[in-house]
Amino acid sequence: MLTLALVTLVLHGLLAGLFYAFSMSVVPGLNAVEPAQAEAAMRGVNRKILNPWLFVVFLGSPVAALVAGLLADGAAATWFLAAAGVSFAGSFLVTAALNVPMNNALEAGTISWQDYSRRWTAWNTVRAAASVVSLALTGAGLAAL
Template identity: 40%
Template sequence: MGTVTLITAAATGLMAGIFAAFSVAVMPGLADLPPDGARGAMRRINVRIQNPVFLLLFAGTAVLCGVEVFQGRIAGGLLYVVGCFLLTMVVNVPMNNRLERTDDAYWPEYLRKWTLWNHVRGLACLASTVSLLLGF
């Protein structure tokens, strides 16, 4: 296994861990709060997650996975690019934007749908990691 593949696998694994933390701790914790508090907290999280370290990891991993696709590790690369990066841009980001614009009535739907898609992203990242490590 090459150095780039090892770095890419580590990066997809880190992203899987971030999504797992949200699925098993952050979102259940927010679910315990009243809608106004939970919505406010998630709105702050959505602002704070947009920092250079996270954005480099999130987008940089997509670039590395593109390299992996061209190196023949198609499954590992595409699982991250499609199942994490594109899914985030097409599903989770628009939901975050809607959360910013709406009132507390949207919170229960947001919590349910966002968390479901977060599970999918986390599993896609984990599958990407395993696929890359196995050379797929």
């Protein structure tokens, strides 16, 4: 159980860091160049980020927390299950419902960089915050073991 809890903590930390880096540096950096360059760069990022490492972290975070919650007892179970719920709602659902459709619109050329950047970063920051909360909840679950 301890190993699973630690893996869950690391997965949430990686996901929080990924989302944080995009909101705090990647997109602001792209905003500093011409919109056509920013769009091209972000399209490249969106293509390359779809890889097995992302899927392990992105899908693994809520699943690991859920499994840890189902296997743990008492307060630890509650913390892990809460982490799974926040991760699923704040990261997975936001990604599927908002960020991915915006990525698809950018790829198709149906959204301007200005509109994309502002909206995408706002929702990405929600994902970052949810991932940080999930990380903290996971830490609480680990401490309660």
